[in-house]
Amino acid sequence: KQEVTQIPAALSVPEGENLVLNCSFTDSAIYNLQWFRQDPGKGLTSLLLIQSSQREQTSGRLNASLDKSSGRSTLYIAASQPGDSATYLCAASGTYKYIFGTGTRLKVLA
Amino acid sequence: GAVVSQHPSWVICKSGTSVKIECRSLDFQATTMFWYRQFPKQSLMLMATSNEGSKATYEQGVEKDKFLINHASLTLSTLTVTSAHPEDSSFYICSARDWGRVENTGELFFGEGSRLTVL
Numbered sequence: 001k002q003e004v005t006q007i008p009a010a011l012s013v014p015e016g017e018n019l020v021l022n023c024s025f026t027d028s029a030i031y032n033l034q035w036f037r038q039d040p041g042k043g044l045t046s047l048l049l050i051q052s053s054q055r056e057q058t059s060g061r062l063n064a065s066l067d068k069s070s071g072r073s074t075l076y077i078a079a080s081q082p083g084d085s086a087t088y089l090c091a092a093s094g095t096y097k098y099i100f101g102t103g104t105r106l107k108v109l110a
Numbered sequence: 111g112a113v114v115s116q117h118p119s120w121v122i123c124k125s126g127t128s129v130k131i132e133c134r135s136l137d138f139q140a141t142t143m144f145w146y147r148q149f150p151k152q153s154l155m156l157m158a159t160s161n162e163g164s165k166a167t168y169e170q171g172v173e174k175d176k177f178l179i180n181h182a183s184l185t186l187s188t189l190t191v192t193s194a195h196p197e198d199s200s201f202y203i204c205s206a207r208d209w210g211r212v213e214n215t216g217e218l219f220f221g222e223g224s225r226l227t228v229l
Contacts, residue, residue: 034218043116043203044154044220089153091218097144098205098218100154 002027004092004101012107017080021104023073023090033073034098035064036089044089048075080108112138112208116221123194124229130190131224133160133204139184140206145177148201148223157202160187194228201225 003026013019023033032051036044048057048064050073056065063076073090087105091098113136123129133143141162146154158179159167166179176198178190191198203223 032217036220041201041223041225043223044205046217046219049217093218097156097159099156100146102153105151 002030002092002094002099004090004099006088006090006101006104008104009102010105010107012109013080014109015080015082017108018076018078019080019106021075021077021088021090021106023075023092023101025071025073025092025099025101027092028068028071030068030092030094032093033064033066034091034093035062035073035075036091038087038089038103040087047088077106080106082108082110084108112136112206112217112219114204114206114219114221116204116224118224119222120225120227122227122229125195126193128190128192129194129226130188131202131204131226133187133189133206133221135185135206135208135219138206138208140187140208141184143181143187143204143206144218145179145187145189146203146205148203154203157189162187191226194226196228199226199228 005024007022034049035047050057050066061078066073085107087103089103090101115134117132143160145157157172160179160181162181168174181187205220
């Protein structure tokens with residue numbers, strides 16, 4: 001049974017700092033891994049998707065990496081801004097369904 | 111990205127009534143949609159997988175008679191919370207995977223969520 005864990009659970013950083021969010025999964029037989037952002041009381045916004053054959057994906061200030069052998073993915077946020085404050089969720093997918101991590105609540109201080 | 115629309119975004123109902131939540135894929139066809147439930151400050155828990163034209167697949171511990179799912183078309187799935195009670199109050203989110211793209215990544219897209227409050 002796939003289990004997904006995210007560390008840290010919460011993070012508070014000053015504006016401009018580069019930061020790394022971690023995601024671990026127990027079953028390396030994944031189809032893809034996806035990172036999402038969730039603002040309070042809102043749905044989820046897809047940030048990056050990494051297919052199992054890929055090592056990383058980049059979008060603007062965001063870079064996500066995937067290491068299937070170690071069961072890890074990281075989301076790197078460069079030059080953080082107050083608008084980045086949200087909960088970040090990773091989800092590991094088989095061909096059928098996604099299992100979500102516990103989330104990291106990020107607060108970027110102005 | 112693909113668009114998934116959910117309605118209503120919030121609903122308040124009395125205990126014992128039933129509430130229906132709709133999930134639509136606006137610009138792609140979804141043979142499968144997923145319904146999640148999220149409690150405050152917790153992650154998403156998969157409730158069931160909605161399959162177009164057939165019965166939904168429920169996760170362990172989810173009451174199928176309490177949470178009725180219907181997937182009548184390739185763009186619409188509905189979740190009905192029957193005889194709602196205060197403990198059913200939660201944030202319900204639907205999602206769908208868009209397999210129709212050239213890249214065929216099966217990327218997952220989410221609706222905006224529906225906040226249910228049962229008095």
